[in-house]
Amino acid sequence: MTTPTPRRSIWAWGNESDEPSHADRHAAAQRIAAQHRIDVTAAPLPTLASLQLRPSRVTVPAALADICHQDDYLRASRTFGRSFVDRIRAVNGDFSDPPDVVARPRDEDEVRAVLEWCSDAGHVVIPFGGGSSVVAGVNPPADAGSVVTLDLGEMNQVLQVDATSRAARIQAGAFGPDLETQLKPHDLTLRHFPQSFQHSTLGGWIATRSGGHYATNHTHIDEFVESLRMLTPAGVIESRRLPGSGAGPSPDRLAIGSEGMLGVITEAWMRVQPRPRFRASAGLTFPSWESAYKGILRVVQAKLWPANLRLLDPVEAKNAAGLDGAQSLMIVGFESGDAPVGPYMAQAIAIAREAGGSVDDDEILIDDGQGAPTGREGPVGAWRKSFLDGPGQGNLTMGLGLVADTFETAITWDRWPAFDAAVREAVGQALDATLQGWSLSCRFTHVYPDGPAPYYTFSGVGRQGAEIEQFFTIKQAAADAVIAAGGTITHHHAVGRQHRPWYDQQRPELFARALRAAKRELDPNGIMNPGVLIDP
């Protein structure tokens, strides 16, 4: 066994060690009250004693007693994902729908035993992953009779490494840092870095089609899955380990993105990389948002396949990298374990400069294998720090009257300018109606030759106690606009329960029927994560 994961906080993004103190939050409340002239107080933080969790409604069979936990800590810490709503409810101590049992199987036989028990007894099963869902993907539904949350945290091993094919067989419960630690002695890395990297698992990434490090070319975790095993109430689906195949619709692609509604992914053969030896990194400023997105279109369409290719609008470029508020920032990075990347960077820079981007030659950082620093200095380094620290920042102020969240999508280039305008208009109106001193900004987290994946961030000052209602007003406007303007309700945050109304509009109705029919085969009693993606 590797070192146990640090204990997840019952309310904060991250672990217990990431929790601010009540004193810190009290000070934050005073600052917010003074700065925005609103009434706000920091309530006492939730404790296990204060929660008074509903007693478990489930009797665990003796044979499963070792792995089926009903203590308050495990039930409370698996009550919520980490959506804005979850975080508000959690910090306010509203734990009204905890799971009845948290099962932590140590191997596949134990997973199978849990599924059989739950299928027979009619308990809902919720695969938890790392619990970082921001779309209510792991919340026990309020109307479920009894809920067993399935936590694969004990199944966190890299089981096999095939260095020749550059692939590794990894258990689904491995968290990002843990699997990287195990791959490192082989000089290999998955290099899948969703923003939740530290607090999410391989199984969760696959089940939700996570978006990772590779900002172009192989963007989603989908492309790194060589084969997988998924346990369903009806049995196991294991795909053959293959570099490619044309044998019928891909079985993997049914499991990838299924969000626990068909079964639980227990392990996968993943395509891994040699650790990068060659790197290059640069940040280019563009005089405006429009010039910047026209520039990044040209870079991505050249198919140089940078590992990092991101774009920050003027608001984000100012906040994250200190630019002047009119300029946009394009971040471009290449990496390889096998071949120097300088030539690609030179081509990308030439294209970006021709499109109006600016960067000094001495700020184009190239490491040709000597370990020269790249990507951790200047504006790029500033952006990187901001990216990694982002999700935890709300711990200090959550529930203190501020309303802030992100939403992400993808859209083809031809529709992008009108899409951006429509989304900003609709969300701006909703923000005007709900929040004071709001801001709205956008970045491209990933880019494709045929379109960007825009990621919007909004924040503002609402009313303490009304944050959830205010949030939903804005979310509704944002999601309605995204769908009406042709985007997807999610590029990499998944659907869960929160995105259902818009996912239902987006996905073909006959596909939902096909998915429902598949579910009836694999999960005949309908116990697997009901309410995500489809209704029974």
Next chain:
Amino acid sequence: MTTPTPRRSIWAWGNESDEPSHADRHAAAQRIAAQHRIDVTAAPLPTLASLQLRPSRVTVPAALADICHQDDYLRASRTFGRSFVDRIRAVNGDFSDPPDVVARPRDEDEVRAVLEWCSDAGHVVIPFGGGSSVVAGVNPPADAGSVVTLDLGEMNQVLQVDATSRAARIQAGAFGPDLETQLKPHDLTLRHFPQSFQHSTLGGWIATRSGGHYATNHTHIDEFVESLRMLTPAGVIESRRLPGSGAGPSPDRLAIGSEGMLGVITEAWMRVQPRPRFRASAGLTFPSWESAYKGILRVVQAKLWPANLRLLDPVEAKNAAGLDGAQSLMIVGFESGDAPVGPYMAQAIAIAREAGGSVDDDEILIDDGQGAPTGREGPVGAWRKSFLDGPGQGNLTMGLGLVADTFETAITWDRWPAFDAAVREAVGQALDATLQGWSLSCRFTHVYPDGPAPYYTFSGVGRQGAEIEQFFTIKQAAADAVIAAGGTITHHHAVGRQHRPWYDQQRPELFARALRAAKRELDPNGIMNPGVLIDP
């Protein structure tokens, strides 16, 4: 309307203009008889008059009379795909299972009307594509009561071009050359070149997960589908046009590879390319097969993403490019419409040379936008001609006692050497038992960082009249070995009916149940191409 496609031959690979004469075949028979000392005669070629097709068992409704054809030519020319068995049966005039009707709808409303009629009346519907299936994917099953073959040849238009996003909306019935002709005025190209390019359609490529030009990175047509429309007996599935999405399992991936068993793809938004301006091409010799596949592994794992990266074993390198019979040939090519590719070629050459590959500097052909020749000279050019001419070569000798076919697969690198040995051993034994003067060779048509897609070719002298039986002895041995050694039964030829026994072993049984359940929703009366992929 564009120029009508030339008339498909009822028996030969290609069109009527590709048919050799009886005199040509008679001369070929005499050469074969003399060279191999066997008895062989060229029977008269099949003609519509000689076939005596079974009368149609279907009465076409008056409303569909314009598009539902029952004449002998259309029925005979849509009786077969182009597998070895099909070609033997066709040249021998064994047309015992023709479709009863060939429907050629001109728009989606007419497709819908045909599906509704057939679903109500219980007629089997077989989407025909270009009819180039080599796996019995388009053959009317012998036990079907009545069969309507659906030919989308009249729906062959590029409907919309989005030059900004580099995407085009194309009707599924467009053949390769036809869609390229329509894209050319926009300076765009799909550049999907399966070996059947001239005789296959976009819809067929998508329904069978065709493998194309891009020998690395985006290998299958799957990656070029931005969205699609599929008509099923239960209605239409249309996916949203998006550059990427993480919203649940991909609806497109259910249709891609469904081989007509769920519905018929009517159109798709495809990701297209600018026509290449920058190119580079080279052929490297390696002293042996083993050194060559070890070399190509290193090239592909560097992720330089060449558009062409193929490997010919010593037999193929000798036959196609005149090498010495011990050497292998690696073909590597880069192309781009946006940026010079010289730097990538330099890196690929350096890696390949370090791995033991040889090429003179002046045989590395680079076109930096001036139109210098690349890829049509020397050994690479010889290979290219052989590739394009390949499938048609059998027209002269089919049914004259020779037995020849190809089979293709994919396997991870760690298992590859043992896989190759096992396949050659098993197939060699079967060839020994059935054919005289046989040969067996292999090339990699596509390569992945985690494994190659090997493509084997066998041929030899069998017994006229027994070719089909002899073929199946060899096919059985080959497919058994491929599956036992861990490969896929097909990398890009599809499953159809011919690969069913091995596909059934390869794909997870629960996935088949899910697929069957999906089919019941989309095709409740089970009319769509029964027998491919699954049994009802």
